[in-house]
Amino acid sequence: MPIISRIGRDSPKVRLLTLAIFGLLITGAISMVYPFLLMLAGTTKSNVDKAEMRVVPSYLVDDEALWRKHVEGLFNESLVMMKQTYNREIISFEKLTPPAEPNRKFVGAWRAFLVEAKPPFYTYAIGYIHTPLSRRAAPTAMRQLKRRLIDRFDGDMERVNKELNTDFVDWTAFWAQPRTYRLRRDKPLDTPFGAFLREFKADQPMSNRYYTTVEGFFRYEFCKTQYTRDIAEYNKEHGTNHKSYDEVHLDRRLPAGPGRSDREKTDWEEFVRTIVNLFWIRADPEAAPIYRKFLQAKYGDVATLNLKRNYATTYKSFDDVPLIVEPPAGGLPLSDWDAFLQGWKDPDTGVMHMLPAERIRIHTVDFLFRDWLKAKYGTVEQANAALGTSFGGWLDVLAPQEDAHWFDFLGRTGPLRREFTYRNFAAVIDYIVLHGRGIMNTAIYCALAVVSSLLVNPLAAYALSRYKPPSSYKVLLFLMLTMAFPPMVGMIPAFLMLRELNLLNTFAALILPGMANGYAIFLLKGFFDSQPKELYESAALDGAGEFRIFWQITMSLSKPILAVIALGAFNGAYSNFMMALLICQDKKMWTLMVWLYELQRDSGTGVIYASLIIAALPIFLMFVFCQNIIMRGIVVPVEK
Secondary structure: OOOOOOOHOHHHHHHHHHHHHHHHHHHHHHHHHHHHHHHHHOOOOOOOOOOOOOOOOOOOOOOHHHHHHHHHOOOOOOEEEEHHHOOOOOHHHOOOOOOOOOHHHHHHHHHHHHHHHOOOOOHEEEEEOOOOOOOOOOHHHHHHHHHHHHHHHHHOEEEEHHHHOOOOOHHHHHOOOOOOOOEOOOOOOHHHHHHHHHHHOOOOOOHHHOOHHHHHHHHHHHHHHOOOOOOHHHHHHHHHOOOOOHHOOOOOOOOOOOOOOOOHHHHHHHHHHHHHHHHEEEEEEHHHHHHHHHHHHHHHHHHHEEEEEEEEOOOOOHHOOOOOOOOOOOHHHHHHHHHHHHEEEEEOOOEEOOOOHEEEOOHHHHHHHHHHHHHHOHHHHHHHHHHOOOOOOOOOOOOHHHHHHHHHOOOHHHHHHHHHHHHHHHHHHHHHHHOOOHHHHHHHHHHHHHHHHHHHHHHHHHHHHHHHHOOOOHHHHHHHHHHHHHHHHHHHHHHHHHHHHHOOOOHHHHHHOOOOOOOHHHHHHHHHOOOOOOHHHHHHHHHOHHHHHHHHHHHEEEHHHHHHHHHHHHHHHHOOOOOHHHHOOOHOOOOOHHHHHHHHHOHHHHHHHHHHHHHHHHHHHHHOOHHHHHHHHHHHHOOO
């Protein structure tokens, strides 16, 4: 029977009351749904948009916001590398804007140069492989790298460590960093794993590469750190009149000629001899005799040089030793080449052996690209006419990597949006499903918790309801008192008891403390009391035993409330964290909640939100598919 009659509904006051009730319900629904939608949007966050508070993430509807996330991922969240590569002085990725006037012809020339020149591995790095700020995220290249390893070694991390000379604990601890080879100390991994990474890097598409610009490194990390970002300070120290740092270039050779100051020469020589990576330095062939003289002064005779512990060579004389063209990956030859470049003083004679500055030249992608343009167009004016550029000289020519990345970006906005939408979920799933027993342990724990709850609690409630002992109300009062204390109160006594019984790190330790539930027994007794007594009397007259009465009558008629008890047991077991962490300290026995806690300890915002959504899915699905059962468990006892 409705509370408000049909006649009463026509009253303006009643209608106003009804509208107010609906308004309050809608407001309450919004207040619950809105935070959930914010958390759902938060699963897509990276460091560039972690402060954004929108139900619909901006990158889904705004190409400029998507461009910022893409560039952040492309440069592996390194603002320094982005500034050097794009020659952009900005304070954060949030301030990044698309290129003002992208030049498609110039980008075409750049791509033609890359195809023709095929620069070696040390000239470029790949993106989407490392997320130091959006921690624990799983970008595209990292997922591909891990998948390639899993396929090659059948998911056996021990084989990976043995064959690639690594020491990863498990797949959740696997990681790789991009290598840019800018500083002198940056050296390639001279291991099987390093060779594997170089092989993987070579297979990455051009759209996922950025090439190291040594001029950007010189400008941003050498000049600006010494002379501040104020070009006036630089001009004051060097006697120049540059309008901005864009006019400060790295010369291929030692600066010389009119207008070049001694300070510029000093900076160039210091940068080349001690700071920049040896990969970017070459010596003129005329320096070969000086190099051989240095080796002879250091080793005395060629036999010592040929020793296995030194060069492991078979030179007949020092005249046979070639001048190093491309620096070796490591070992004594690399150390000697570095010493020759910086200067080595003979301890016996006191003579300084050093590669003359006039014989040093910079060998970078920037200069190779300029040489390629010069060979194709002859003069910078002809290059400007053909490519639609306006360079004042060859030193002004920088690789158009920003424009190239922009045009690549425009061709794959859809895949990028999908990537940023699910990559944090992929990281969580990879963590908890592919490389751990959390799912299996949780499933077993929940199943045992439901079964034990449906056995112990109904038996206790049936005994109180069927036999009505004199102390039944005292027992009920005791059961109700257990609800007055938070579960944390009993954790330490339970832990101590389980430890004495040697049950730690077992499913028994998870099940036993919560097998009997005072609230469940209280509910079941009330439900059993409402069942018709005539059924029990008829069953007894027909010769039914007590167990058959319990199982076929009581339990059959109690399915709604049993479903509610089962759901409560499942929810309690699934969401159990503190007790599971306390009594199961062995990782092999960790449940899903403990694994997610471990994941969240060193994860970024997006991964944390994604883990919360994934953790809530089983409870949500259980509620969606069991609504009718839950309502029957609430309504049926009231009707009876």
